[in-house]
Amino acid sequence: MKSALHFPYAFVLMNWAAVVGFYCFIRGGESIGQDIWTMPHHSHNHSATRHSERGTSVWASARQWN
Amino acid sequence: MATTIFWASFAAVFYVYCGYPLLLFLLRMVVRKPVHKAAWEPFVSVVIAAHNEREHMETKIHNCLDLDYPRDKLEIILSLDGPTDGTERVARRHERHGIRVIHWPTRTGKAEALNRALAAAKGEVILFADARQQIHPGALRELLANLQDCSVGAVSGELVLLDRLSEHNGESSNAVGIYWRYEKWIRTMESDIASMVGATGALYAIRRSFFTPLPKGTILDDVLIPMRLVLRGKRVVFEPLAKTYDNVACCPEAEFERKVRTLTGNYQLLAQLPDLLLPWRNPIFFQFVSHKVGRLLAPHFLAALFVSNCFLLYGNYLVLFGIQVAWYLSALAGRVMARGHGVDPVAKPWVLKHR
Numbered sequence: 104m105k106s107a108l109h110f111p112y113a114f115v116l117m118n119w120a121a122v123v124g125f126y127c128f129i130r131g132g133e134s135i136g137q138d139i140w141t142m143p144h145h146s147h148n149h150s151a152t153r154h155s156e157r158g159t160s161v162w163a164s165a166r167q168w169n
Numbered sequence: 170m171a172t173t174i175f176w177a178s179f180a181a182v183f184y185v186y187c188g189y190p191l192l193l194f195l196l197r198m199v200v201r202k203p204v205h206k207a208a209w210e211p212f213v214s215v216v217i218a219a220h221n222e223r224e225h226m227e228t229k230i231h232n233c234l235d236l237d238y239p240r241d242k243l244e245i246i247l248s249l250d251g252p253t254d255g256t257e258r259v260a261r262r263h264e265r266h267g268i269r270v271i272h273w274p275t276r277t278g279k280a281e282a283l284n285r286a287l288a289a290a291k292g293e294v295i296l297f298a299d300a301r302q303q304i305h306p307g308a309l310r311e312l313l314a315n316l317q318d319c320s321v322g323a324v325s326g327e328l329v330l331l332d333r334l335s336e337h338n339g340e341s342s343n344a345v346g347i348y349w350r351y352e353k354w355i356r357t358m359e360s361d362i363a364s365m366v367g368a369t370g371a372l373y374a375i376r377r378s379f380f381t382p383l384p385k386g387t388i389l390d391d392v393l394i395p396m397r398l399v400l401r402g403k404r405v406v407f408e409p410l411a412k413t414y415d416n417v418a419c420c421p422e423a424e425f426e427r428k429v430r431t432l433t434g435n436y437q438l439l440a441q442l443p444d445l446l447l448p449w450r451n452p453i454f455f456q457f458v459s460h461k462v463g464r465l466l467a468p469h470f471l472a473a474l475f476v477s478n479c480f481l482l483y484g485n486y487l488v489l490f491g492i493q494v495a496w497y498l499s500a501l502a503g504r505v506m507a508r509g510h511g512v513d514p515v516a517k518p519w520v521l522k523h524r
Contacts, residue, residue, distance in 0.1 A: 111497070
């Protein structure tokens, strides 16, 4: 049930991102490229413990999976 | 009037998310441009721009050193952009292994960091990578084989998002993982037909001679560099055998931050390369508008679809309105269940820029 609700939520959120992106672009000017450095890419776990694990665990998972 | 807006918005949303991929699927059956691959071993510069990546730097350096490629034909350049967390110390420890560290004391942005790295690079081919993801050892050779085709200007690897928390430890099957697979499916078809619209920032390669310095403040180097090449008549292709791995975002909120960055970058791209919107200048105008511009416009079409439906509350339109309401209520329920993960993107979108 929870994952079923994630799809409409993710869809709406991704579209909302386009609106926020436009806002950032309009407000950001030339400095936005620097400000956005700190934005994470895919893996963002909001947990210091998980964060510290990522460096080695991805590859470990990758080897196992591949 | 409301009926026209409703159906026009419906058609636009359907086209962006379903029609365009289906059209690509059909087109690929008729038009398919193979890449003439050939093995070769040029001198390669691996370029990694990083700000504060102390936790990943050690692993990343070892990962690059483990690439299946002659060490004497490989240089690894770490372009550090005003790190404050000890990233430089970690990187310097590996200078004795031949790692080149370019340290800049103040933050100037990723584009400037890449420009500095490229000015120092000696490789005939440049492999761009991010600090966090782990590259498969055989990925470099797979990418290079594509660059032997003279029509290819850039080649992108495949970013595989893994689900660490799942029992099978395989490619993620959560909402973000499925969305990413859908995106890769589109990119694969675009590549097969003509050219991808951009590359995967975590792993892509170009010939050094094709590189021109990036404008300061560029957000999406992985789209700007390839699209410049597309405007020069080159192809940007996808190599699914060149894999790089990352953990999937834990939740849609985390993916949201990445998506904001990407979409902000797409707006910036339109300002940097307005020729992309000219069909006689952009060889992949159809793909660019359908994929990139369509995603930027989709939320506005969705809003128009909902608002116009509010004025059409009768007959079948009432059913469609009910479906829309149910969809957004489900999204709201999903948000309520996901709250507490940190970022609240709906309440405070502006915090993203100032974090």
